[in-house]
C-alpha cells in the first residue's frame with residue numbers, strides 16, 4: 001500500500017529552470033545577481049504592492065520587518081501559530097502578549113484585542129492561518145484607533161485572495177514564507193512586502209548586514225540574502241501559483257462533500273465568500289463526543305492505513321516549554337486556542353493529489369468514526 005504524504009511540493013519543471021541555472025552557474029553570479037531582483041519584481045506585480053524584499057527565510061523576514069519598524073514594549077499576536085511568529089518578537093527583545101482566536105476561522109479574534117492593549121503595546125501581529133484571510137478591515141480599524149503598527153504574518157498566504165484580489169497591501173508590512181510546504185517555494189526563503197518605500201529600503205539594507213556600497217554600516221542588519229539559485233526556483237514557482245491554488249481548492253471541495261457528512265467533524269470556515277485560501281494546510285476539527293473518537297485516535301487509524309497526518313499547531317505557543325517560562329505568556333487563558341489545537345488534525349493536501357487519494361483518506365476517517373482500525 002502506497003503511503004499518502006501530508007504534502008508534496010509542486011515544483012516548476014526542470015526544463016523551465018535549466019537555462020537560468022545554467023546561466024548563473026556558468027557566469028558565477030550565484031548571489032546578488034539579477035534573478036532575485038526579477039523574482040521580487042514578479043511577486044510585487046502579482047501582489048500589487050510597491051516593494052518586495054526577498055530574504056533567506058520567512059522567520060528572518062518577520063524578524064527584520066519587526067526590527068526595521070523599531071517596535072518597542074509589547075506586541076499582541078495569536079498563540080495558535082507557528083513558533084516563528086513569536087520568536088521574531090523575542091529576537092527583537094519585545095514582550096509577547098497572546099490573544100485567543102476565533103473558533104471557526106482559527107484567526108486572531110478582533111473582539112479580544114482591545115482589552116490587551118496597554119501603554120507599552122506597539123504592534124499587532126495577525127496570521128492568515130493556513131491561508132484564510134483575517135478580518136483585515138477590523139484589524140486596520142483597531143490599529144488606527146490605538147496608533148499601533150500592524151504586521152501580517154502571511155507565511156501561508158501567498159496565493160490567497162481577498163475580495164477577489166491577491167491578499168496583499170494590508171497593514172504596515174506583510175511577510176511570506178517560501179519553504180517547501182508553501183505554494184510558491186524557493187526551497188527556503190521569505191519575502192517582505194510593503195507599500196512603505198522607506199521601510200522597504202531599511203529592510204533591503206538589513207538583509208545585507210546594514211552596510212552600504214562603501215561598507216559603512218548604518219543599522220543593525222544580518223545576512224539574510226537570498227541566493228540566485230533560490231531566486232530562480234521562486235521565479236519558476238510563480239508560473240504555477242494560481243494553478244496550484246486552484247487545484248488545492250478543487251480538492252478541498254471534494255474533501256468537504258465527504259467529510260462534512262460526518263457528525264462531529266467540521267472544517268475551518270473562510271472569512272467570507274469573496275476570499276480564496278491557499279489551504280497551506282487542510283485541517284478538520286473533531287469533536288470526539290459526537291464523532292466517537294478523538295483527534296489522536298483518528299491520527300492512529302490513518303497512520304495504520306498509510307496516511308500521514310500532522311497536528312498543526314499543537315502545542316500552541318503558550319504551551320511550549322520556552323514560552324511557558326515567559327511571564328507575558330504564562331498561564332494565559334486561551335480556551336479557544338487550547339480547544340482548536342487539541343482537536344484539529346491536518347490531512348494530506350497537495351496540488352497533485354488525486355481524487356482517489358482523497359477518497360482513501362475519507363474512507364479512513366469514516367472507518368475511525370465507526371471504530372474500524
Ligand SMILES: Cc1ncc(COP(=O)(O)O)c(C=O)c1O
Pocket residue numbers: 057058059060062081082084085127153155156176177178179189190
Ligand atoms: C505562521 C508562520 N510564520 C512564520 C513562518 C516562518 O517561515 P520559514 O519557515 O520560511 O522561516 C512559518 C513557517 O512555516 C509559519 O507557518
